[in-house]
Amino acid sequence: MRHFVFILPLALLACGQPQSTSRGGCDLSATHEITWSNPDAPDTVTARADGPSCRQAAITLTIRNAQGDPLWAFASSHYAMTAGDGALPADAPEVTEASMTEFLANWADVTMQSSGELPEWREGEPALRGETFSYHTTFEREAYEMLRGRDLPMACYAGGAETSQCLAIDPLSNAPTLLVAYGP
Numbered sequence: 001m002r003h004f005v006f007i008l009p010l011a012l013l014a015c016g017q018p019q020s021t022s023r024g025g026c027d028l029s030a031t032h033e034i035t036w037s038n039p040d041a042p043d044t045v046t047a048r049a050d051g052p053s054c055r056q057a058a059i060t061l062t063i064r065n066a067q068g069d070p071l072w073a074f075a076s077s078h079y080a081m082t083a084g085d086g087a088l089p090a091d092a093p094e095v096t097e098a099s100m101t102e103f104l105a106n107w108a109d110v111t112m113q114s115s116g117e118l119p120e121w122r123e124g125e126p127a128l129r130g131e132t133f134s135y136h137t138t139f140e141r142e143a144y145e146m147l148r149g150r151d152l153p154m155a156c157y158a159g160g161a162e163t164s165q166c167l168a169i170d171p172l173s174n175a176p177t178l179l180v181a182y183g184p
Contacts, residue, residue, distance in 0.1 A: 026054035030104040034112060035061075036155045037176070038168055041066030043156075049106035054078065054086065054095035061107060061157055063176070070169055071174045074159065078103065084161050094144065106126075107158060115168050116151035118180060133182040147171075147179055154179060 029048040036043050045065050051057030059081065063072040064112050078095050079088045082103070119130040122143045128135045128144065152168040159165035163183035170177045 020033075026051050026057040026095075026100060028054070028095065028100055028104055030108040032108040032110070034110060034155060036063070036086055036112065036153050037065050037071055043071065045108045047104040047111050049078070050103060053074075054097060054100040055092060057095070057100065059104070064139070065154065074157070074165075080160065081107075081158060082161055100180050107144050111154055111156040111164075113154045113166065113178060115148045118148050118166075121145055122146070128180070130182065133184065135180055135182045137180045138178070144179075
């Protein structure tokens with residue numbers, strides 16, 4: 001009975017403690033609040049890294065409304081976001097926890113813009129053109145111009161090593177939509 005008295009507190013203590021693994025994994029996250037889907041209730045942007053190492057981690061960016069419902073999710077790898085697309089090469093450098101933490105904090109700090117700031121898609125042009133960047137949208141010209149003209153709040157985040165993607169809440173469906181992607 002005396003052994004039970006000593007073992008029970010140890011067992012209860014072990015249940016409440018985070019379990020560590022010997023694999024040396026990467027489990028990091030950063031959050032940032034934005035006002036996007038509802039001007040009266042902030043949304044939360046979470047950037048997360050999860051993998052056997054930070055070099056091998058899958059990274060995700062999730063935007064949730066004030067109630068915690070997911071509005072948007074994007075997944076990639078640190079390599080694709082910093083060095084370019086493609087498979088992780090065998091000689092890719094290690095990624096430290098400190099550099100991953102800094103990356104996630106910067107990624108979660110999305111840029112808020114307005115759709116009215118986007119370049120005009122001139123009538124007769126076959127595609128959207130910008131002066132500084134190359135732009136891409138899946139919308140037809142009329143729909144793009146309607147959304148641009150509404151001056152909607154956009155959440156813009158890094159979608160690749162040199163690419164940004166901007167989301168707006170579609171006024172017809174009340175759902176997030178990828179309005180435009182741009183880069184060099």
